[in-house]
Amino acid sequence: NAGVTQTPKFRVLKTGQSMTLLCAQDMNHEYMYWYRQDPGMGLRLIHYSVGEGTTAKGEVPDGYNVSRLKKQNFLLGLESAAPSQTSVYFCASSYLGRKQFFGPGTRLTVL
Amino acid sequence: AQKVTQAQTEISVVEKEDVTLDCVYETRDTTYYLFWYKQPPSGELVFLIRRNSFDEQNEISGRYSWNFQKSTSSFNFTITASQVVDSAVYFCALRRSNYQLIWGAGTKLIIKP
Numbered sequence: 001n002a003g004v005t006q007t008p009k010f011r012v013l014k015t016g017q018s019m020t021l022l023c024a025q026d027m028n029h030e031y032m033y034w035y036r037q038d039p040g041m042g043l044r045l046i047h048y049s050v051g052e053g054t055t056a057k058g059e060v061p062d063g064y065n066v067s068r069l070k071k072q073n074f075l076l077g078l079e080s081a082a083p084s085q086t087s088v089y090f091c092a093s094s095y096l097g098r099k100q101f102f103g104p105g106t107r108l109t110v111l
Numbered sequence: 112a113q114k115v116t117q118a119q120t121e122i123s124v125v126e127k128e129d130v131t132l133d134c135v136y137e138t139r140d141t142t143y144y145l146f147w148y149k150q151p152p153s154g155e156l157v158f159l160i161r162r163n164s165f166d167e168q169n170e171i172s173g174r175y176s177w178n179f180q181k182s183t184s185s186f187n188f189t190i191t192a193s194q195v196v197d198s199a200v201y202f203c204a205l206r207r208s209n210y211q212l213i214w215g216a217g218t219k220l221i222i223k224p
Binding site for chain 2: 031033040041042043044045048050058059088090092094096097098099100101102104105
């Protein structure tokens with residue numbers, strides 16, 4: 001039982017490049033979330049999903065897209081990376097709205 | 112507005128002292144949940160407690176205790192006899208009716224030996 005895993009753990013991009021972050025959970029949770037954490041701040045919700053095939057915008061969705069083609073996976077895409085997207089990205093999942101289980105995070109640097 | 116305020120940016124105490132972390136929230140929802148998470152230096156997020164708006168009983172778990180008061184919209188967290196391993200950033204969060212979590216900015220707790 002791996003819980004929530006994130007791939008990759010670290011990534012450096014140049015401005016304008018694209019990439020996809022992968023989140024996988026093996027707890028059969030319906031709800032999945034993508035957050036970003038900037039220094040000295042709490043987590044901010046980017047997008048979330050309440051089930052396979054459904055996604056919704058969170059607090060800071062601009063510049064990101066997501067897909068939930070399979071229940072266990074939630075992908076976060078950056079189409080054209082900007083330095084303002086340098087952050088630590090956390091994925092989480094939960095059984096309905098109960099406590100969220102977090103992945104270890106992905107540290108992304110955009111030069 | 113839905114908001115969580117953790118006014119203490121950083122707290123530093125000597126080991127074995129008691130320490131209280133403050134959390135004040137704003138919400139128009141009549142039903143809501145409050146959470147505390149811990150983020151140690153290693154970076155992972157660790158769930159500590161969830162409390163729903165109908166249950167104002169204080170909770171104690173070992174050296175940890177939580178004081179929930181709806182009248183003052185506060186959900187404070189106390190560590191008794193702090194230890195160096197308690198050093199971390201602690202986040203308070205409010206769950207909205209649409210299941211989104213609103214997070215406070217966090218309080219960095221430093222426990223000195």
